Amino acid sequence: MLKMTDVKKVFRTDLVETHALKDFNLQVGEGDFVAVTGPSGSGKTTFLNIAGLLETFDGGTYELDGQDVSNLNDKHRSQLRNEKIGFIFQGFNLIPDLNLFDNVDVPLRYRGFNSAERKKRIENSLEMVGLAQRMKHLPSQLSGGQQQRVAIARALAGEPRFLLADEPTGNLDTKMANSVMELLKTINDAGTTIIMVTHDADLAKQARRNIYVRDGQVSEL
Amino acid sequence: MKQSQPQTSTNWELGPILRAMLRNKVGAILIALQIAITMTIIVNSVYIIVERNKDMQRDSGIDNENSFYLTSVGFGENFNVPNTVEEDLTMLRALPGVIDAIQTNAVPNSNSGWSMGLKTQSGVEHDAVGTAVYMVDDHGVNALDVEIIAGENFAPSDISLRTVGQVDWPNKTIITKAMAENLFPDINYADVVGKTVYINDIDPMVVVGIIDKLQAPWVNWSNVENVMLSPERQSFKGSRYFIRTEPGMRDTLMNQVEELLANSNNQRLIKGMRSIEETRERSYRGHTAMIKILTTVMVILTIVTALGIVGLASFSVNQRKKQIGTRRALGATQGTIIRYFMFENFLISSIGVLLGAVLTVILNVILVNAFGLDRLDWFYIPIGMLVLWLVGQAAVFGPAKKAANIPPALATRTV
Amino acid sequence: MFNYYIKLAFKSFKRNPILSLLMVTAIALGIGASMTTITVNYLMSANPIPHKSEQLFHIQVDSWDPNNPFNDDDDALPNQLTWTDATNLTHAKKALRQSAMSMSGAIIEPQGSESKPFEASIRLAYTDFFAMFDVPFLYGGPWDNNSDSNREQVVVLSKRTNESVFGGENSIGKDIVIAGRHFQVVGVIDTWEVMPKFYDVNNGPFNETEELFMPFSLKEDLELPNWGNNSCWKSPDGEGYAAFLRSECINTQMWVELPNAQAEADYLDFLNNYVRSQKELGRFPRPLHNRLNDVMEWMERQEVVEEDAKMMMWLSFMFLLVCLLNTIGLLLAKFTGKSSEIGLRLAVGASKADVFKQHIVETACIGLVGGVAGLGLTLVGLQGIKSLYGDFVDDLATLDASMIVVALVIALVSSIAAGLYPTWRACNISPASQLKNQ
């Protein structure tokens, strides 16, 4: 499903070389729910970015869905992201000028669905996160938890195989965090593979599997 | 696994772009207005430039490159004009390189000359057609490099001598084809030969010949091709000589002639030696200047507008960095991002050029009423719209490219 | 506080150098273009004789063709007078001062073998010309009334002519040969260039002053050529120069000085009576229609300001408008970019007025810098105009103190106007929205 072997990532700036990932090895199976924890700066986001094809890597191999993605060009990677991967961000990353409907619409447009199909999917996914009534609202008119749910709706609308979340609850209070977690579990139960980076040990425990990243390497718990 | 069939058609995101734009109206309106006014100025300027250029390109009828003229002013007590003119012309015509030389009262395109009115019927109550008058002898046609297309040239015996204050006119004239058609709109110009026209309301002149084309002295006169030749030499204190040379000989001859004339008689002075080229350059200086100024204005204006678009677009790219990263993360290709900004600009420009089309027509109507310009030809407007569209697209391309290079990882790296 | 705002403005300038530079350039270009055309228009429409322009009148009488008006304009009167009327009216002496005048030219033959004969332009006028128009004299003065009536061969030289003929020395009383006759120099005028040359706009409103001045009455004696515009609706009765002078052809200008409204009204009455008496002689076939135009009315009527100059001025205003729209857009961008800073200032207790002042000062600074740069561009623009149009516009393309002030005021006013909306937007940022995440 997702298989990283000896993946390396080096960030070079003028002064320093940061080895963000060193021989990173991980295999995630179909339908899994992996929680990633680790100290700050250990390489969690870097791993997630590489997994989600947001960033390239400098060594090792990475197979996504049985396909070697090491040497894909940018366009190809964009398409794969669009079709197979859904993202949830710590800062929600909703587009402030667009209402909820248009926000969820964004990845579907890139997918090239026709408008009827898009409308159906947007309504379904907003329904699922309980915000169908507020389709015409702007992100600024929602609370943080609601915004994150819209982000989840947006990630799900394309029916991705993988859902990648970087501290999805980082900006939310415990209650909101729990409700988002419940939502993710429901989604996972429906068959979507989830990888979630979190600092919250309680939330991590609720995942099927926990991995711990330290110094750019995995140590399974 | 569920799998939906993606559509193959490209998605332009018209709806979301429009809705996002409506939420940031002011920026879009400012750019649209700039484009509209820029288009208004540019289209009208181009139109003015083209019109002025057309004026300058008109055929003067004479040999612009190889003609020059000068004035000889006598001042001594015993200065005899007719004799001097006869001597001068004989000498000038014999000079190697001179094709022909004449005495004339005025020079085409020089902005100073004589005008008269000709009538087809005798009497003060009839309307006259205004015309420039060149008084020339039988060498006039050759020196002015015009062609007789009907009738015939003056004969040497037709030439009379005009004195200061003389009011009557010779009984023959040669007119331009344009003048013939203005006088007798209903008949073929060739049939005008032999007709009698009236000068000074009642003095008859017979049209003996028609010449193809010759311009009046006043380049901005609406009837600049209304010209008549009168078979006369003049016994005025100042005699103007018009000389046509063989190609390439003009400048040498100008020097030579000045010296020859000055030395041949110390009771006169030679002034106003000037080539037709220079004369035309002076007469059209206002046009040339206007063309250059408008061109400069157009170029600077286009740059200002383009830079404005670049500035605002760069700014909006900077503002939307996170959003762009997010879009990339959600599957937008670099091409999609470029297309997004280009299309957004296209929409704004479209509003701009549509408004610009209206403003262009309004400004043109104002110019027509206030400054007597001609009406704009319709096709300037679509061309202007197209150009401004392209300017907008070119200007936004850089910032759009910059946007496309924003890494998708930005989505997770910024909060 | 003001200094603090200035400091902030410069900080902000430095933080967004490209955006700021773009704004300054836009304003500078707009100001440069408009100031160039405003200057040319301003000088073209300048009052050439401000202290008495309302007491000097150009006379128009309708002596034209019974069948056709002078031109298509309803209100049109001939723009000059016949020699006959101008002389009659001058001799009537019904105004405080009066002079018929016209332009001519003749050859000057300097004594002594070195200098060659040359042609000079002549202003033919009556002695009142000099007092009426306040012509400054370097040596001597105008000829007297007797010289006018006795057709004495006296002449007033321009400073330049005096230099080329007499080497610039005091030449009063000296002899000079003009048009083959001996003249006595009675005066040399100092530099006198009126802009526009209002007393004879037909012959180029921006041409130079004539090189010689001599009694108008000599025109007939010397049969001096007509250098100015001459228009006829009827050919002269008879041959020769005298017949030409006495014809219905118009080639003479006529100015009078009338010190007050009463004198003006009286003069118009006199003029109407004169025309009535001429009608009895069979002249003036058109309806009675005469007019007195003061200097500025005459400039207006004669459309002294070139159409191209006017057109260019309007186009340059539109250009300025584009530049300002540009600036508004860029300011908006700049201030939006600063919205978190503004939010913070509001949150820590700045009032809206404070924020408003801060940004207006910033805008004004940009406007001022743009204005100064615009002045530089104006000089470049005027230089360009000179090189394109040639010498005759030299005096039309100079920047005086009042124009510099105008430029800076326009720059300030327009940039502040451009800054109002962006500033207003900046002030209305809610402090809360900036502190909230996202």
Ligand SMILES: Nc1ncnc2c1ncn2[C@@H]1O[C@H](COP(=O)(O)OP(=O)(O)OP(=O)(O)O)[C@@H](O)[C@H]1O
């Ligand atoms: N673009 C970059 N350029 C240089 N170094 C980078 C870049 N992005 C990340 N790094 C470095 O790579 C290392 C791993 O960063 P990463 O963001 O993956 O950490 P993290 O585990 O997600 O930390 P946190 O829990 O604080 O989010 C860090 O040392 C970081 O400074």
Ligand SMILES: [Mg+2]
């Ligand atoms: Mg991280």
